[in-house]
Amino acid sequence: MLKTQWIWHQGEWVPFEEAKVHVLTHALHYGTGVFEGIRAYQTPKGPAIFRAHEHYQRLLDSARIYMMKHSHTVPELIGLTQALLEKNQVANLLASAQMDSVYIRPLLYVGYGAMGLNPGNNAVQLMIAAWGWGSYLGDDGVANGIRCKVSSWARIDSRTLPPLAKCTANYANSILAKQEALINGFDEAMMLNVNGMVSEGPGENIFLIKGGNIITPPPSDGALMGITADTAVTLAKELGIEVSYRSLVRDELFLADELFFTGTAAEITPIREIDGRVIGAGGGGPITKAIQAKYADLVRGRCSSHADWLTGIAD
Numbered sequence: 606m607l608k609t610q611w612i613w614h615q616g617e618w619v620p621f622e623e624a625k626v627h628v629l630t631h632a633l634h635y636g637t638g639v640f641e642g643i644r645a646y647q648t649p650k651g652p653a654i655f656r657a658h659e660h661y662q663r664l665l666d667s668a669r670i671y672m673m674k675h676s677h678t679v680p681e682l683i684g685l686t687q688a689l690l691e692k693n694q695v696a697n698l699l700a701s702a703q704m705d706s707v708y709i710r711p712l713l714y715v716g717y718g719a720m721g722l723n724p725g726n727n728a729v730q731l732m733i734a735a736w737g738w739g740s741y742l743g744d745d746g747v748a749n750g751i752r753c754k755v756s757s758w759a760r761i762d763s764r765t766l767p768p769l770a771k772c773t774a775n776y777a778n779s780i781l782a783k784q785e786a787l788i789n790g791f792d793e794a795m796m797l798n799v800n801g802m803v804s805e806g807p808g809e810n811i812f813l814i815k816g817g818n819i820i821t822p823p824p825s826d827g828a829l830m831g832i833t834a835d836t837a838v839t840l841a842k843e844l845g846i847e848v849s850y851r852s853l854v855r856d857e858l859f860l861a862d863e864l865f866f867t868g869t870a871a872e873i874t875p876i877r878e879i880d881g882r883v884i885g886a887g888g889g890g891p892i893t894k895a896i897q898a899k900y901a902d903l904v905r906g907r908c909s910s911h912a913d914w915l916t917g918i919a920d
């Protein structure tokens with residue numbers, strides 16, 4: 606982690622090392638927090654936050670699912686994020702290549718007050734931090750693909766924890782799957798839902814390519830409505846590739862021509878092997894590479910379309 610200097614916490618700027626909470630913070634005990642992961646990249650016009658509006662709308666949607674009491678709005682949260690990047694001199698960090706991109710982490714959480722399962726009137730607190738974070742699944746993974754294993758842990762289900770909310774509690778499920786994959790010598794897990802359908806990775810959406818078409822599981826199979834996934838769908842369509850949302854069984858993964866993960870942290874990462882079966886030629890296939898290249902151009906402002914997806918510090 607490449608730290609920055611300041612964090613926005615509980616309504617003020619706090620030095621990075623001093624952004625602390627009480628040990629009886631409700632969210633620490635019961636997972637009552639919702640968060641986002643956003644990236645800002647260097648563009649010809651300076652640093653730009655990628656799809657800030659969609660990320661903050663999803664944050665507020667997550668808070669709505671959990672009936673969290675707060676008064677934050679999307680424009681206010683975007684403004685705070687711009688101020689955070691400004692205060693941390695992210696323009697210099699990116700321009701001097703100290704960071705390739707900046708990872709932004711907003712968190713709304715139920716704070717210190719009453720304990721017990723009812724979050725009641727405990728104040729909902731906001732934190733927004735930023736740091737330098739490279740490719741989540743490694744540069745080699747992005748270039749040459751990663752090895753995955755279908756997890757013995759099923760993805761959470763709407764009857765247990767709402768998968769469409771990015772709630773901190775969900776990530777206990779993701780962590781179990783991730784740990785299992787790493788212990789067994791794989792790079793990442795692939796999660797099925799409780800009905801045995803392919804859902805997603807612990808922190809990534811899954812895309813399958815077969816016969817030149819793209820298929821990705823729908824939210825009804827427990828997949829988070831990923832913003833990178835939506836971006837990949839848009840880019841694929843622009844490349845003339847047909848995209849459909851439908852349920853996938855595990856076997857279809859083995860027979861795929863190409864597989865890739867999408868996520869703000871993982872960006873576009875090819876999967877070269879699943880459960881010991883090599884996918885395609887064993888690296889990123891041509892469609893994955895084409896979408897990867899378009900994505901890299903888009904987030905870095907090298908693309909003439911979708912300028913509205915980039916929010917500069919001063920916009």
Ligand SMILES: Cc1ncc(COP(=O)(O)O)c(C=O)c1O
Nearest residue numbers: 808809810829831832833868869
């Ligand atoms: C469970 C899960 N699925 C998918 C994603 C990818 O979503 P996005 O592309 O919006 O980052 C994430 C990351 O936020 C995630 O945590």
